[in-house]
Amino acid sequence: MTGLNLTSPHVTGRTSVSWVMGWVLLALVPGWIVLIVSFSLGYAINMVLALLTALLAEALLLAWRGRPVMFFLKDLSALVTAALLALALPPLAPWWLTVLGTMIAIVFAKQLFGGLGNNPFNPAMVAYALLLVSLPLYMTTRWASPDFSLPITDTLAIIFAGQTPVDGATGATPLDVYKLDISRLTSAEVLQSPIFGSWVAEGWDVANLAFLAGGGLLLWKRIITWHIPVSFLAGLGIMALLFSGDADVRTPIDLHLFAGATMLGAFFIATDPVSAATSNRGKLVYGAGIGVLIYLIRTWGNYPDAVAFAVLLMNFAAPLIDHYTRPRVYGHDKSVKGFKND
Amino acid sequence: MTAQAVIVTDKVFSLKGGIHPDERKTLSNTTPITEVPLPSVLILPLTMHLGAPADPVVSVGSTVRKGDVLATAVGGISAAVHAPTSGRICAIEDRIIAHESGLPAPCILLEADGEDDWRDRRGLPNWQAQPVDELIQRLRDCGVVGQGGAGFPTDVKYRNKHKPITTLLINAAECEPYITADDRLMRERADEILQGAVIAKHLLGANTIRLGIEDNKPQALAAMREAADRLGVDLRISVVPTKYPSGGERQLIQLVTGQEVPRGGLPSDLGIVCQNVGTLASIYRAIVLDEPLISRVTTVTGEAVDAPGNYEVRIGTPIETVLNQAGVHLKKADRVIMGGPMMGFAIPDITAPLMKTTNCLLVPTRKELPRPMPDNPCIRCGLCEQACPVNLLPQQLFWASKHRDLDAAELHSINDCIECGACAYVCPSRIPLVQYYRYAKGELRNEQEEQIKSERARARFEARQARLEKERLEKEARRKARAKAAAEARAAKAENGSGEPDAQDDAIKAAMARAKAKKAGAAQNTAELSREDLEKALELAATKVKKANERLVVAEQESPDMVPALRKALTKLEEKHRTAQAALENAAHGQPIKPEPKKETDS
Numbered sequence: 042m043t044g045l046n047l048t049s050p051h052v053t054g055r056t057s058v059s060w061v062m063g064w065v066l067l068a069l070v071p072g073w074i075v076l077i078v079s080f081s082l083g084y085a086i087n088m089v090l091a092l093l094t095a096l097l098a099e100a101l102l103l104a105w106r107g108r109p110v111m112f113f114l115k116d117l118s119a120l121v122t123a124a125l126l127a128l129a130l131p132p133l134a135p136w137w138l139t140v141l142g143t144m145i146a147i148v149f150a151k152q153l154f155g156g157l158g159n160n161p162f163n164p165a166m167v168a169y170a171l172l173l174v175s176l177p178l179y180m181t182t183r184w185a186s187p188d189f190s191l192p193i194t195d196t197l198a199i200i201f202a203g204q205t206p207v208d209g210a211t212g213a214t215p216l217d218v219y220k221l222d223i224s225r226l227t228s229a230e231v232l233q234s235p236i237f238g239s240w241v242a243e244g245w246d247v248a249n250l251a252f253l254a255g256g257g258l259l260l261w262k263r264i265i266t267w268h269i270p271v272s273f274l275a276g277l278g279i280m281a282l283l284f285s286g287d288a289d290v291r292t293p294i295d296l297h298l299f300a301g302a303t304m305l306g307a308f309f310i311a312t313d314p315v316s317a318a319t320s321n322r323g324k325l326v327y328g329a330g331i332g333v334l335i336y337l338i339r340t341w342g343n344y345p346d347a348v349a350f351a352v353l354l355m356n357f358a359a360p361l362i363d364h365y366t367r368p369r370v371y372g373h374d375k376s377v378k379g380f381k382n383d
Numbered sequence: 384m385t386a387q388a389v390i391v392t393d394k395v396f397s398l399k400g401g402i403h404p405d406e407r408k409t410l411s412n413t414t415p416i417t418e419v420p421l422p423s424v425l426i427l428p429l430t431m432h433l434g435a436p437a438d439p440v441v442s443v444g445s446t447v448r449k450g451d452v453l454a455t456a457v458g459g460i461s462a463a464v465h466a467p468t469s470g471r472i473c474a475i476e477d478r479i480i481a482h483e484s485g486l487p488a489p490c491i492l493l494e495a496d497g498e499d500d501w502r503d504r505r506g507l508p509n510w511q512a513q514p515v516d517e518l519i520q521r522l523r524d525c526g527v528v529g530q531g532g533a534g535f536p537t538d539v540k541y542r543n544k545h546k547p548i549t550t551l552l553i554n555a556a557e558c559e560p561y562i563t564a565d566d567r568l569m570r571e572r573a574d575e576i577l578q579g580a581v582i583a584k585h586l587l588g589a590n591t592i593r594l595g596i597e598d599n600k601p602q603a604l605a606a607m608r609e610a611a612d613r614l615g616v617d618l619r620i621s622v623v624p625t626k627y628p629s630g631g632e633r634q635l636i637q638l639v640t641g642q643e644v645p646r647g648g649l650p651s652d653l654g655i656v657c658q659n660v661g662t663l664a665s666i667y668r669a670i671v672l673d674e675p676l677i678s679r680v681t682t683v684t685g686e687a688v689d690a691p692g693n694y695e696v697r698i699g700t701p702i703e704t705v706l707n708q709a710g711v712h713l714k715k716a717d718r719v720i721m722g723g724p725m726m727g728f729a730i731p732d733i734t735a736p737l738m739k740t741t742n743c744l745l746v747p748t749r750k751e752l753p754r755p756m757p758d759n760p761c762i763r764c765g766l767c768e769q770a771c772p773v774n775l776l777p778q779q780l781f782w783a784s785k786h787r788d789l790d791a792a793e794l795h796s797i798n799d800c801i802e803c804g805a806c807a808y809v810c811p812s813r814i815p816l817v818q819y820y821r822y823a824k825g826e827l828r829n830e831q832e833e834q835i836k837s838e839r840a841r842a843r844f845e846a847r848q849a850r851l852e853k854e855r856l857e858k859e860a861r862r863k864a865r866a867k868a869a870a871e872a873r874a875a876k877a878e879n880g881s882g883e884p885d886a887q888d889d890a891i892k893a894a895m896a897r898a899k900a901k902k903a904g905a906a907q908n909t910a911e912l913s914r915e916d917l918e919k920a921l922e923l924a925a926t927k928v929k930k931a932n933e934r935l936v937v938a939e940q941e942s943p944d945m946v947p948a949l950r951k952a953l954t955k956l957e958e959k960h961r962t963a964q965a966a967l968e969n970a971a972h973g974q975p976i977k978p979e980p981k982k983e984t985d986s
């Protein structure tokens with residue numbers, strides 16, 4: 042016996058940051074595989090590029106900041122950021138776009154704010170938004186068409202050698218196409234396009250279901266709570282029900298929920314705890330805000346898929362939300378709101 | 384007690400948060416309670432309870448019998464200390480006790496004579512016939528304290544009845560992992576516990592006895608049910624789900640009644656008094672058998688223990704003796720924890736004595752309870768918030784404590800934290816959250832004390848100022864009165880006309896005349912001697928005034944901000960110049976030169 046002078050508690054659970062991040066990565070796998078199978082091998086290439094870049098950038102920045110490199114690399118948080126970005130970027134974008142985006146995410150949005158736990162904004166979404174406003178051409182036209190099978194050599198050539206994709210191989214996302222075409226066509230005519238496929242949107246619908254399943258896994262492992270995904274989907278869904286009643290005028294609810302990055306956003310991006318609101322009530326407000334903002338931006342804004350901007354805007358609001366949504370403490374009459382105790 | 388007992392099972396309310404750590408209860412709850420042999424020397428700290436230390440009433444060398452009072456309770460919240468066996472007091476000195484601080488505290492050392500000879504006991508089997516006040520006084524005289532946790536003197540709970548009490552709640556949850564003392568006690572001594580409960584109910588004037596027990600103790604529950612049936616005691620039972628910290632007083636009340644103890648209040652605000660099963664057994668022994676609290680059941684457990692189980696130990700037995708009895712391998716052990724793994728603390732020295740509040744000695748191997756790992760940054764995952772049983776935001780408290788932002792810590796109700804450790808248990812980043820909260824709470828306490836201190840200092844200062852002012856006014860008044868009296872006296876004298884000048888007056892007048900003459904002569908001398916000096920001084924003053932004038936002119940052109948200061952200086956110099964001139968003139972007319980009169984100060 043060494044007479045260790047330790048105070049309670051002496052026992053801890055078995056979770057760790059790397060356990061949390063590991064499960065998040067695992068929960069992303071089904072959706073990732075669906076994207077590769079339905080659209081392009083580009084998703085796999087993007088993922089490898091992003092993961093490697095993230096590890097390198099994280100290691101360099103940690104070393105530069107004088108932090109223990111291996112200790113922080115092992116928490117896997119950089120890999121989660123990279124994976125989210127790789128899943129969000131167009132699969133047939135040039136390689137440097139992915140590398141640049143990952144570096145922005147890790148260097149600027151994460152490490153320069155103080156590393157894990159200190160970033161006010163979701164790093165993957167900062168990178169995505171920056172790329173979208175700076176390089177709109179690549180970000181909107183390099184989505185793989187679901188009905189076009191591109192040989193591996195061509196995929197590699199497009200990504201690494203700067204080859205321009207042949208006609209029909211790439212295009213815009215279903216949300217983009219629907220929004221553009223509905224101004225001059227009827228809903229039935231718009232949905233004639235092969236990118237909408239047999240159900241909601243070829244490939245995207247299955248991918249959304251796969252991300253939904255992954256989210257279910259996270260809920261089951263209690264890594265996330267239901268509050269953000271549910272209020273997120275409810276916010277978006279209710280807005281769509283209110284304003285998208287006529288599918289000949291605006292994008293209908295099924296496309297909103299299953300055609301874009303909605304499920305990825307609801308279960309994996311909005312639930313990033315570092316940049317989200319804290320309390321259960323706060324999470325409800327935060328998630329609902331994202332859902333509503335997504336609908337507003339998609340419908341009346343310039344961007345067809347608005348998850349990144351909606352998340353970033355609510356990141357801004359999270360600290361304020363936290364101050365007004367504290368739970369009522371045991372034995373108190375009411376919860377303490379605002380910045381002052383009375 | 385022939386009436387048929389009414390035993391009902393109540394519905395259970397929910398408790399927010401909580402955790403499910405490994406229970407490890409079967410390690411120690413399968414064997415009966417065994418006694419630890421009497422040690423040769425017992426160490427009895429004067430503070431084994433919450434409140435004022437007990438006051439020794441024995442001296443070194445005196446012999447005592449088992450159950451004799453060694454130290455009496457002092458003040459409202461305190462507890463007496465008794466001799467756990469017969470013997471001789473061999474010392475009253477500071478010894479290291481089982482406390483986080485590791486600091487020594489005053490103890491009475493009792494050398495056992497091996498006779499274990501009881502004092503005369505005056506048990507009250509017919510306690511119902513006694514006045515309630517006398518029974519409560521006996522609890523105090525017998526040194527009974529709460530044996531579940533903090534060691535709150537039991538008699539105080541029965542004395543402070545600011546609200547009518549309806550319910551006695553028996554706390555049998557024992558939610559900490561590893562600990563099984565209450566479990567075994569209920570299985571083996573349910574009668575004592577229930578009889579104690581009946582006494583407690585009588586003392587409180589309550590009408591209901593309720594039992595809150597976790598569902599992981601079916602045998603204990605069966606024993607209690609059987610005893611209640613046999614003794615004819617009405618009992619309402621709430622079997623709460625096994626979840627830490629359901630055994631916290633306030634948490635158990637929430638589980639059993641669905642009510643919350645109001646902020647800053649006590650369970651008695653809800654008409655409830657909560658007692659641990661061990662305490663109730665002690666109440667029975669104190670009242671019915673007149674046995675003070677001199678021994679208790681303690682769980683000795685952990686993987687470094689050969690014979691884990693529950694032991695009946697005399698208070699004051701060195702922990703080392705208890706550990707040896709249970710076969711502890713100290714080399715395998717990493718630390719000895721007093722209490723459970725969630726809220727206990729590693730004791731600094733195993734020679735420290737077992738106390739009235741020692742419910743468990745946990746001796747884990749390093750593998751069993753690993754040492755803390757380096758913590759990761761907080762990722763704000765919010766798992767702590769889901770685990771907090773009192774609905775705090777542990778994560779916000781962490782940020783506030785870490786940055787010593789005490790206002791923010793208070794804003795997030797840090798003082799409502801019960802330090803149960805559920806947040807730290809679930810934290811994936813392994814942040815020692817409870818330690819942060821303890822730090823912030825300590826800082827807050829210090830700050831409040833500082834504030835009280837400075838408040839007192841301010842009051843003291845103001846009182847002094849007021850006193851000085853009063854004295855000054857009084858002095859002034861006295862002076863005025865004297866002056867008035869003198870004036871009156873003078874007036875009276877003048878009216879009376881000049882009285883007969885006596886010899887003494889003549890002498891004084893003569894002396895004064897002599898002094899005057901002397902002074903005048905001296906002044907004349909000074910005037911003659913310093914005429915030259917005065918001329919020089921006048922010259923110097925004139926030069927200075929001239930120079931100052933020049934400087935002022937320059938300053939007016941170059942540095943305007945210097946002008947006022949220079950002007951002031953010039954005025955002063957001119958004044959000096961005038962004084963010097965006047966002095967010279969006076970000297971020329973043969974008048975004595977007076978030193979410049981000092982300015983009068985108002986004081």
